[in-house]
Every structure is written in structure tokens, then in C-alpha cells.
Amino acid sequence: MAALREGDFAALQILLKAPSKDAVRQLCQECFSSAPAALGPLAQRAGPGLAVSAEEAEQLVSALHNLTRHVVYRGLTRAEDILCLFPENFHQNLKNLLTKIILENISAWRNEAQTSQISLPRLVDMDWRVDIKTSSDSIVRMAVPTCLLQLKIQEDAALCGKNPVVSALTMELSKETLDTMLEGLGRIRDQLSAVANK
Amino acid sequence: MGLLNFTREPVPEAVSADMHNLNQLSAQQFSALTEVLFRFLTEPKEVERFLTQLSDFATMNKISLGPLKNIVKSILLVPNGALKRNLSSEQVRADFIALGLNEEKASYFAEQWKVNSPTLTRLAVGQTLMINQLIDMEWKFGVTAGSSELEKVGSIFLQLKLVVKKGSQLENVYVELTLPQFYSFLHEMERVKTSLESFS
Numbered sequence: 001m002a003a004l005r006e007g008d009f010a011a012l013q014i015l016l017k018a019p020s021k022d023a024v025r026q027l028c029q030e031c032f033s034s035a036p037a038a039l040g041p042l043a044q045r046a047g048p049g050l051a052v053s054a055e056e057a058e059q060l061v062s063a064l065h066n067l068t069r070h071v072v073y074r075g076l077t078r079a080e081d082i083l084c085l086f087p088e089n090f091h092q093n094l095k096n097l098l099t100k101i102i103l104e105n106i107s108a109w110r111n112e113a114q115t116s117q118i119s120l121p122r123l124v125d126m127d128w129r130v131d132i133k134t135s136s137d138s139i140v141r142m143a144v145p146t147c148l149l150q151l152k153i154q155e156d157a158a159l160c161g162k163n164p165v166v167s168a169l170t171m172e173l174s175k176e177t178l179d180t181m182l183e184g185l186g187r188i189r190d191q192l193s194a195v196a197n198k
Numbered sequence: 199m200g201l202l203n204f205t206r207e208p209v210p211e212a213v214s215a216d217m218h219n220l221n222q223l224s225a226q227q228f229s230a231l232t233e234v235l236f237r238f239l240t241e242p243k244e245v246e247r248f249l250t251q252l253s254d255f256a257t258m259n260k261i262s263l264g265p266l267k268n269i270v271k272s273i274l275l276v277p278n279g280a281l282k283r284n285l286s287s288e289q290v291r292a293d294f295i296a297l298g299l300n301e302e303k304a305s306y307f308a309e310q311w312k313v314n315s316p317t318l319t320r321l322a323v324g325q326t327l328m329i330n331q332l333i334d335m336e337w338k339f340g341v342t343a344g345s346s347e348l349e350k351v352g353s354i355f356l357q358l359k360l361v362v363k364k365g366s367q368l369e370n371v372y373v374e375l376t377l378p379q380f381y382s383f384l385h386e387m388e389r390v391k392t393s394l395e396s397f398s
Contacts, residue, residue: 069347072347072348073347073348073349074349075348075349075350110348113345113347113348114348114351114353116347117342117345117347117348118345119355119374120357120372120373120374121372121373121374122373122374122375123373123374123375123379123383126382126383126386128386128390130390130393130394130397132397133326136326136327138281138282138322138323138325138326139281139282139284139319139322139323139326140282140283140284141283141284142284142323142326143397144323144326145393145394145397145398146328146394147390147393147394148329149332149390151371151373153371153373169330169360169362169371170329170330171329171330171331171332171360171362172328172329172330172331172332173331173332173390174328174331175394175395175398177331177332177333178387178390178391178394179391180335181332181335181387182384182387182388182391184335184337185380185383185384185387186384188337188339188356188380189381189384191339192339192354192377192380
């Protein structure tokens with residue numbers, strides 16, 4: 001998470017050279033979504049469109065990244081709160097445009113931040129089937145139902161970047177194991193309701 | 199020897215002689231030996247204890263341990279085959295008689311078999327192959343208060359640790375679920391339970 005710096009707002013004024021409002025919008029989105037390490041290449045792509053030097057492009061991209069991330073971090077949702085961030089002498093129209101763009105995107109950006117936060121491997125899918133075991137080397141004839149459960153688990157999004165690694169784990173549960181598991185899950189549900197009702 | 203219920207293969211020669219020796223035991227001695235045998239069958243991991251008890255039996259009844267062990271090996275052929283084939287106590291009795299055991303002892307053993315077979319069947323089913331068996335599940339849930347990207351979050355997370363037996367080793371699998379996923383998981387597991395119950 002980056003904090004807003006002194007030179008950021010000066011750099012933002014470079015946006016006045018942008019060809020259109022949509023170009024500004026596009027750039028804001030790209031700067032938010034980009035990881036700090038990827039800002040360099042982004043600046044190189046954006047520079048020519050704005051007719052600025054490579055150095056200025058980098059400052060701009062970095063400033064936009066910091067601004068958008070800061071707003072999401074603080075959880076600002078009102079126009080007044082965002083407008084307050086800008087210094088007194090900042091270009092009025094640009095300030096309004098940036099605030100508008102940020103407000104449009106804030107909830108999508110918040111979701112993006114939440115889904116990409118660090119976590120244990122996540123459950124992405126779950127499938128099950130029930131089999132009846134009819135015979136084995138230890139008993140020639142039986143009728144024992146058993147459950148096969150497959151969990152698809154995705155490794156930490158932050159580690160995988162754009163190519164998430166999903167592994168599938170298939171396990172077998174006897175009826176007793178399933179009953180015990182359901183007991184545990186039921187207790188979780190009860191505790192969750194107790195917390196929700198407080 | 200007629201057709202046996204507990205096996206399709208020919209029985210070793212020594213079995214007849216062993217049955218003959220068994221017939222020489224008194225009813226009390228046979229009952230004590232049967233008890234030792236069934237205790238072992240219902241707790242197959244207690245090998246040390248079984249051997250100790252056999253050795254005590256041999257000493258108390260002035261029988262040599264070596265021949266006793268052979269006799270026990272022969273006797274055990276029947277319950278092992280009977281378990282595999284879900285034989286009734288009638289069939290077990292008939293097989294012992296066919297092997298040469300006298301009626302009184304065969305009936306006694308068959309009775310003990312009837313009493314113990316639910317436990318023994320459960321044990322045999324438990325030994326059946328299971329792939330990646332789920333052994334244990336631990337869980338915790340809490341609230342994410344904040345992160346480096348979001349100052350205030352307030353979302354609930356649920357973490358599960360599943361202990362799975364892969365081959366002879368235990369493997370821990372850690373998974374995180376969101377709240378909607380948890381409810382959906384719970385719902386699916388309840389459906390599985392209903393399905394399993396309808397087949398039991």
C-alpha cells in the first residue's frame with residue numbers, strides 16, 4: 001500500500017495533456033490494478049500517448065497508483081472526502097474528473113483488493129459422489145456406502161499472479177466421518193448465527 | 199471330505215490331525231481356547247497378548263506350545279474364510295464337522311461365532327481399501343479486520359485443516375472458505391448424508 005507523496009499531485013497535472021476523458025479513465029484503472037513492480041512497463045506504454053518524457057510518465061503512473069490505492073485503503077466513498085485530498089491550487093476540472101472516475105470504480109476496486117488479499121489456499125469448487133462398496137479382498141459380499149469428495153483448491157492469488165494454480169484433492173469419507181464432520185460444521189453454523197445476532 | 203463352505207481350495211493334510219487332537223480337549227479346555235481365539239480375532243492388533251495367552255494355556259494344560267500353535271492355525275482357517283464369505287453359524291458348524299471336529303465342540307464354536315460375527319464383520323469392512331481417507335478436520339473462523347490494501351475490512355473467513363491419509367502418511371490440507379461457500383458446503387454435505395442414509 002503506497003502513501004500519497006508531495007510530488008504526486010504535481011505529477012497528476014500531466015493528465016491535462018491526455019487526449020480524452022476516456023484515456024484518463026483507462027489509465028486510472030490500469031494504474032490501480034497494476035502491482036508496484038509492473039508500473040515501469042505501464043509507464044512506457046502510457047508515455048507516448050501523453051507526449052511526455054519517460055521520466056514524467058513514470059511519475060504520473062506512480063502518482064495515480066498511489067492516489068487510487070490510497071482512496072481504496074481509506075475506504076473513502078464520498079466525493080467531499082476525495083476532493084479534500086487534493087491541494088488548494090490543483091486544476092479544478094481535473095480534480096472533478098479524477099474524483100468522478102474514482103467514485104465510479106471504488107466498489108469494483110475494493111472487491112479486487114479483497115479477492116487478491118493474502119489468504120490460505122482457497123476453495124474454488126467442490127464435487128461429491130456416493131459409491132456402494134460391494135466387494136473387497138477382505139469381504140466377498142457387502143453393501144457399504146461411502147462418499148468421495150473432491151475439493152478444488154487454488155493457491156494464494158498473490159503468489160500466482162495471473163496464472164492461478166488449482167489443485168484437486170479427492171478424499172473418501174465413511175458415514176461415521178461424515179457425521180462427525182457435519183457435527184463440526186453445524187457447530188460453526190451455530191456460532192456464526194450467534195455472532196450475527198449479537 | 200465334502201464341499202466346504204469357508205473355502206474352495208483343498209485343506210492342508212495336517213488339519214484333520216489337528217481336529218483329532220482338539221477332540222481330546224475337555225469341554226472346559228476347548229471353551230477357554232475358543233475365548234482366547236475370539237479375543238484375538240476381535241482385536242487383531244494384540245498379537246503379543248494373543249501369544250502370551252496361548253503360551254499360558256499350553257502351560258496350564260500341559261500341552262506343548264509348538265503343536266498348539268499348529269492346531270490354532272488350523273482352527274483359524276475356518277473363521278477367516280467364514281468372515282470373507284459371510285457364512286452363517288450353521289455353515290461354520292457344518293464345516294468344522296466336515297473337518298473332523300466332534301459335534302459338541304463344533305456347535306459351541308458356531309455359537310461363539312454367531313455372537314462375535316457383527317464385531318468381526320465391522321472390523322473386516324473397516325479394513326477395506328479407502329483412498330485418501332479423511333481422518334480429521336480442524337477449523338477456525340474469524341474476522342479480517344484490515345489489510346495492507348484496505349484499512350477496514352470486516353469480512354468473515356473460515357479456515358479448515360483437513361487431515362488426509364495418503365498411503366501410510368498423513369497430509370494436512372489447509373483451505374479457506376468465504377461465508378457463502380461455507381453455507382453451500384454445509385448444504386452439500388447434508389445432501390451427501392441423506393444419500394448415504396438412504397443406502398444404509
